Amino acid sequence: MHDLMVLITICSFLLTIGFIFWRPQVNEAIPATIGAILVLLSGSVTLADLGEITQTISGAAVTIMATIVMAIVLESFGFFRWASELLTTSARGSGIRLFWLTNLFCFLMTLFVNNDGSILITTPILLMMLKNMGLKNHQKIPYLISGAIVATASSAPIGVSNIVNLIALKIVHMDLYMHTAMMFIPATLGLLLLTVLLFLVFYRTLPKKLPAPAKWNLGPGQHPLQSPLQRESQGKFMRNILIFVFCVRISLFVASFIHFPVSLMAVIGSAFLLAWRWYHLKISPADMLKKTPWYILIFAFSMYVIIYGLNNIGLTDWLIKILQPIVSGSLLYASVLMGGLISILSNIFNNHPALMVGTLTLTHMGLDPLTLKISYLASVIGSDIGSLLLPIGTLATLMWLHIVRKGGVKISWGQYLKVTIVVIPITVLFTLIVLSYWVLWIF
Numbered sequence: 001m002h003d004l005m006v007l008i009t010i011c012s013f014l015l016t017i018g019f020i021f022w023r024p025q026v027n028e029a030i031p032a033t034i035g036a037i038l039v040l041l042s043g044s045v046t047l048a049d050l051g052e053i054t055q056t057i058s059g060a061a062v063t064i065m066a067t068i069v070m071a072i073v074l075e076s077f078g079f080f081r082w083a084s085e086l087l088t089t090s091a092r093g094s095g096i097r098l099f100w101l102t103n104l105f106c107f108l109m110t111l112f113v114n115n116d117g118s119i120l121i122t123t124p125i126l127l128m129m130l131k132n133m134g135l136k137n138h139q140k141i142p143y144l145i146s147g148a149i150v151a152t153a154s155s156a157p158i159g160v161s162n163i164v165n166l167i168a169l170k171i172v173h174m175d176l177y178m179h180t181a182m183m184f185i186p187a188t189l190g191l192l193l194l195t196v197l198l199f200l201v202f203y204r205t206l207p208k209k210l211p212a213p214a215k216w217n218l219g220p221g222q223h224p225l226q227s228p229l230q231r232e233s234q235g236k237f238m239r240n241i242l243i244f245v246f247c248v249r250i251s252l253f254v255a256s257f258i259h260f261p262v263s264l265m266a267v268i269g270s271a272f273l274l275a276w277r278w279y280h281l282k283i284s285p286a287d288m289l290k291k292t293p294w295y296i297l298i299f300a301f302s303m304y305v306i307i308y309g310l311n312n313i314g315l316t317d318w319l320i321k322i323l324q325p326i327v328s329g330s331l332l333y334a335s336v337l338m339g340g341l342i343s344i345l346s347n348i349f350n351n352h353p354a355l356m357v358g359t360l361t362l363t364h365m366g367l368d369p370l371t372l373k374i375s376y377l378a379s380v381i382g383s384d385i386g387s388l389l390l391p392i393g394t395l396a397t398l399m400w401l402h403i404v405r406k407g408g409v410k411i412s413w414g415q416y417l418k419v420t421i422v423v424i425p426i427t428v429l430f431t432l433i434v435l436s437y438w439v440l441w442i443f
Helices: 002-022 029-042 047-076 079-091 095-112 115-133 137-153 163-171 176-202 231-257 262-281 285-291 295-312 315-327 331-349 351-363 369-384 395-406 413-442
Strands: none
Touching (some): 002 029, 002 295, 029 295, 047 079, 047 231, 047 262, 079 231, 095 115, 095 137, 095 176, 095 231, 115 137, 137 176, 137 413, 163 351, 176 369, 262 285, 295 315, 315 331, 331 351, 351 369, 369 413
16 A cells, blocks of 8 residues: 555656646646645645645745736836837847846846746747847847856845745745845856856857837737836836835845745735826726736645645655765865756756755754755756756746747757856856855854
8 A cells, every 4th residue: 555655656747747847838737636636646746735735825925926017017017018118228229238238127127026926027028129129039048048047046146036945944944034145146146157257158159239129019918018108207207116116125135034924925015006006097806817827826835735745755755865975074065965956957857846845854863053054056956047057947937938938939859958058057056055054153
């Protein structure tokens, strides 16, 4: 009976991940839910475990949903159209300047929203902007690939930009404030190196002078990007909105520092922004029920049920025997080993289950508090940056490939890997080493 339970749990995990990779256009919550049901039926996860799982992921899920609501509100205000026009104008005809502006924009969008939301927002904007400029397919690729990589990797500096990071924070009993204090500098330096490496890789391909953009011609399905506000006051209004969103993001860290529920603070910020929209645009908050991607909650919960089942059948015990002697050696060993391991697992199985397995393993190693924290943060670097080596490493890059192909730009795995095989290993190793020395210095 026990052997059957183990077999069903492992097969459920492999089939779930395999289906997500095989059919990325299918809502990932569907295979994850089926896998979770099979794990429950096998008996490797009990009803009591479900209560603990709900408690673990609820705060993270509410926080991410609140930030996605903020992104939808920004869309209503016409922010995305405004941002694409601003990028075009600010580039002043320089393809080099546009490269840096594009990556800065993708970085900021991930900090303001989250990594998945950033991909869903920035990719259509870039596709529309590059098409409007009349660039050829090979000239679009540097902006699209670098933008996707930076947008996804930018969830590393602050834990609030990635739902799996928030869940893992809860598991290791680490608050958002401490995560950012230990991670922001190393991860940001890593992102700077990553962007410089991307620039060097793409330098020859980047158009030095951009053609004059055509007049904006929005087709069917692009109505949300039209501005509902008068053009002359739009810039000032958008600045006010961005300042407000920035203050909400800052409030999450303040809440963490004073031990106020981060999820409740995120909900309060989103409610204020919804009220602002209702006042200015007369749009009721009721549309959020339809527009909010609730499937993210189902996916996160289902994946955690599957990972919990793997934990209960002994996967983490096996990993502990292998990893504990090495991780306990020094902070540098702990950082490089865990970051490297989660990078490899993420590119094989996807970063969501990889980070969850890694985090559960760490909590059972009996490590001292500092080694536990640095091992966890290194795992986040592997999950958020190391996972970008292959397109299957994150759901964000799978969604990005799908959006790009729908947008008429052909990017093969070979073209993607030709870039990431150069920039990702160097960036991950650099960031993990900086992390270990930074934590040693501040402690």
